[in-house]
Amino acid sequence: MARVGIYGGSFNPPHVGHSLAAREMTDRLGLDRLLIVPAAVPPHKALPDGSPGAADRLELCRLAFADVPKAEVSDLELRREGPSYTIDTLRALRQSMPDDELFLMMGTDMLLSFDLWREPEEIARLATLAVVRREESEAVWDEVRRKAASLSRTLPARIVLVENRCVQVSSTTVRRLLALGAPLALEPAVERMILERGWYLSGCDLKNLPFDRLSEISLSLHDEKRRPHVLGTSQTARALALRWGADPDLAARAGILHDITKALGPSEQLHICRKYDMVLTELQRDNPKLLHAKTGAAVARAVFGECEAVCEAIYWHTTGKANMSLLEKIIYIADYMEPNRSFPGVEILRSLVETDLDAAVFEGLDQSVRLLRKQGRIVDPDSLSAWRCYHPNKDREEQKA
Ligand code: FE
Ligand code: FE
Numbered sequence: 001m002a003r004v005g006i007y008g009g010s011f012n013p014p015h016v017g018h019s020l021a022a023r024e025m026t027d028r029l030g031l032d033r034l035l036i037v038p039a040a041v042p043p044h045k046a047l048p049d050g051s052p053g054a055a056d057r058l059e060l061c062r063l064a065f066a067d068v069p070k071a072e073v074s075d076l077e078l079r080r081e082g083p084s085y086t087i088d089t090l091r092a093l094r095q096s097m098p099d100d101e102l103f104l105m106m107g108t109d110m111l112l113s114f115d116l117w118r119e120p121e122e123i124a125r126l127a128t129l130a131v132v133r134r135e136e137s138e139a140v141w142d143e144v145r146r147k148a149a150s151l152s153r154t155l156p157a158r159i160v161l162v163e164n165r166c167v168q169v170s171s172t173t174v175r176r177l178l179a180l181g182a183p184l185a186l187e188p189a190v191e192r193m194i195l196e197r198g199w200y201l202s203g204c205d206l207k208n209l210p211f212d213r214l215s216e217i218s219l220s221l222h223d224e225k226r227r228p229h230v231l232g233t234s235q236t237a238r239a240l241a242l243r244w245g246a247d248p249d250l251a252a253r254a255g256i257l258h259d260i261t262k263a264l265g266p267s268e269q270l271h272i273c274r275k276y277d278m279v280l281t282e283l284q285r286d287n288p289k290l291l292h293a294k295t296g297a298a299v300a301r302a303v304f305g306e307c308e309a310v311c312e313a314i315y316w317h318t319t320g321k322a323n324m325s326l327l328e329k330i331i332y333i334a335d336y337m338e339p340n341r342s343f344p345g346v347e348i349l350r351s352l353v354e355t356d357l358d359a360a361v362f363e364g365l366d367q368s369v370r371l372l373r374k375q376g377r378i379v380d381p382d383s384l385s386a387w388r389c390y391h392p393n394k395d396r397e398e399q400k401a
Contacts, residue, residue, distance in 0.1 A: 001099050001100055001101060002032040002033060002097075002100045002101070003029065003030060003031050003032050003033075003100070003101050003103065004031065004032065004033045004034075004035065004093075004097060004100045004101065004102050004103065005025050005026065005029060005031045005033070005034040005035065005102075005103045005105055005130065006034075006035050006037060006089070006090070006093065006102060006103065006104050006105060006127065007021070007022060007025065007034060007035065007036050007037065007105045008037040008038075008039055008077070008084075008086065008089065008105075009037075009038070009039065010038065010039050010047065010057070010171070011036075011038045011039075011057055011060065011061050011064070011171070012047055012048075012051050012052075012057060012171050012175075013052075013057070013060050013064075013171060013174060013175070013186065013190060013194060013199070013200070014057075014060055014061050014064035014065070014187075014190060015064070015169055015171060015174045015185045015186055015187075015190075016167060016169065016185045016186065016187065017134075017166065017167045017168075017169040017170070017185065018064065018065075019064055019065060019067075019068055019187065020165065020166065020167055021105075021132055021164065021166065022034055022036065022065060022068045022071050023068055023069075024132070024162065024164035024165055024166075025103075025105055025130065025132060025162065025164065026068070026069060026070050026071070028162050028163070028164060029103055029130060029160065029162065031070060031103065032070065033070055033072060034068070034070050034071045034072070035071075035072055035073075035074045035076075035093070036061050036065050036071055036072065036073045036074065037074045037076055037077055037089060038054070038057050038058055038061050038073070038075075038077065038078065039077050039084040040054045040077050040078045040080065040083075040084050048175065048200075048220065049220065050175075050179075050199055050200050050201050051199065051200065052194075052197065052199045054078045055078065056197070056199075058073060058075055058078055059193070060190055060193060060194070061073045063187060063189040063190050063193060064186075064187050064189075064190045066187075066189070067187075076089060076092060076093070077089055085118050086104070086117065086118070086123060087117075087118050087119045087122055087123055090102065090104065090122075090123060090126045090127055091126070094126050101128065102126060102127035102128065103127060103128045103129075103130045103160070104123065104127040104128070104129055104130065105130050105132055106129060106130070106131055106132065107131070107132060107134060108131060108132075108133065108134065108136055108140060108141070108144045110131075111129065111131045111144055111147055111148065111151075111159070112143065112144065112147055114129075114147075114151060120155060121155050124151070124155040124156070124157035124158070128158040128159070128160060129151075129157055129158065129159045129160070130159075130160045130162055131144060131148065131159065131160070131161050131162060132162050132164055132166075133161075133162065133163065133164055133166060134166050134168070135166060135168045141161075144161065145161065148161060167185070168265075168267075169184075169185045173185075173263075173264065173265070173268060174186065175200045176221050176263060176264065177264070177268060177271070177272075178194060178199075178200040178201065178202040179200055179201035179202065179206075179217070179221060179303075180221070180260075180261070180272065180299050180303055181202075181275070181299075181302060181303050182271060182272050182275040182276075183195070183202070184268065184271055201217065206303050206304050206305075207303075207304060207305030208304075208305050209304065211249065211252060211253065211256075214253060214256060214257070214304065215231075215234070215256050218230060218256045218257055218260055219231070221260060221263065222259070222262070222263055223263050226259065226262060226263070228340045229259070229338065229340050229341075230255075230256060230258070230259055231256070232338035232339050232340045232341075233255040233256075233258055233259075233331075233334050233335050233338045234252050234253075234255030234256040234334075235252070235255070235338070236255070236334040236337070236338040236339070237251040237252060237254060237255035237330050237331055237334040238251050238252040238255070240330045240333065240334055240353065240357075241327070241330055243354070244326060244330065244357055245326070246326045246327050246330055247309075247327070250307070250309055250310050250327060251327060251330050251331070251334075253306060253310050254300075254306075254309075254310040254313040254314055254327065254331045255331060255334055255335075257296065257299075257300045257304060257306065257310070257314060258293075258296060258313075258314050258317050258331055258335060259292060259296060259335075260296045260299055260300065260314075261291075261292045261295040261296045261299055262292045262296070264292070264295075266288035266289060266291075267288070269288040269289075269291040269292065269295050270285075270288055270291075272295040272298065272299065273291065273294070273295060273298075276295075276298040276299070276302055278294060278295070278298055280294075283378065283380065283381075287378075290318065290319075290380070292318070293314060293315055293316065293317050293318040293319070294315060296314045296315075296317075297311045297312070297314040297315035298311075300314050309325065309327050310327070312325065312327075312328060313325070313327045313328045313330070313331040313332075314331065316328050316331075316332065316382070317331045317332055317335050318335075318380075319380040319382040319383045319386070320332050320361065320364075320365055320382065320383055320386035321382045321385065321386050322382075322385040322386050322388070322389035323389060324361070324386070326357075329357055329358070329361050330357075332361060332364065333349065333353055333357070333360050333361055333364055336349060336364045337349040337350050337353065337360075337364075345363075345367050348363060349363055349364060349367075358390050359390075359392065361386075361390050362387070362390035362391060362392065365383060365386050365387045365390060366387065368383065369383060369384070369387055
């Protein structure tokens, strides 16, 4: 009787997090075989644009898992018509391996929603559930333990919680970085094939795109919940440019790109900085969360080929600085008061911006400096010099300084 692991997923694309999980699973459960089963059409999600087709994802998996001992890539789900359900796959495998012990590999989120799956009792009868840890907190892992205990009684199910090593990376992040020209966390052969075929926008020339296409691509690189803010900033920037005599098209482009790297985590921010040879201050290095304006500007220049005026406006949109250009002021303030923003004081900004742009910029700076101080956080030196520069009693402030 062999111990056989089953590792399904969309693998779009397969990355080093997947191959490490496969190795860990094989070692810790003492598996004789590990079947990697890419899904043809995942039941719960449509694949994003620019994704390779099923046969190509199968090939990517063969490359990604080539060096993982005991792993074999299976085309079982790809040969079947219609959506892939785990229960159908398990039944087919059970038929071909009637005497083997099957381990179905799943993430913690999948165990927590296991009741919602198709035929959970039957899945649990056919296989042991092996729950693999990502970087969840202890609190989540406790919830998983409770869920496992309850499912063991009610279904009943055999459940193993695997205390594995893991790397914090997702296919979504990997796709974003490919589009932004900074591939990360891929096995070399997988990366080569993706770049050769130009999947996930990696092979597209994204320079000087017409606004509609630029907007479409920018929105596709954001999390769902940030999209209204990005659109709102772009539209507000265009309107302010018309009101104050800046170029409305440049304002709209800077607005749509201003948060282009915002969905990336701290280590990916630093990865973009290395990729585009950016020099960082100590404050920036220690606070990668503040970096998205800087990395956004680098990407706007290198990937989207935007002009310097647009890149500079993106660069300064979080901190501001002394003596901003008209476009820089517009992006700073549009980001602050676009229609989706709601915080005490936003209405003051919205009315000021109609009559006195510099006063609105000062109001924004003043509010954020106060907030940072209240929270005990460091205020960026560029924000402080901007605050002094736009202070209504500037001359008196300068004498004090
Ligand atoms: Fe931002
Ligand atoms: Fe923003």
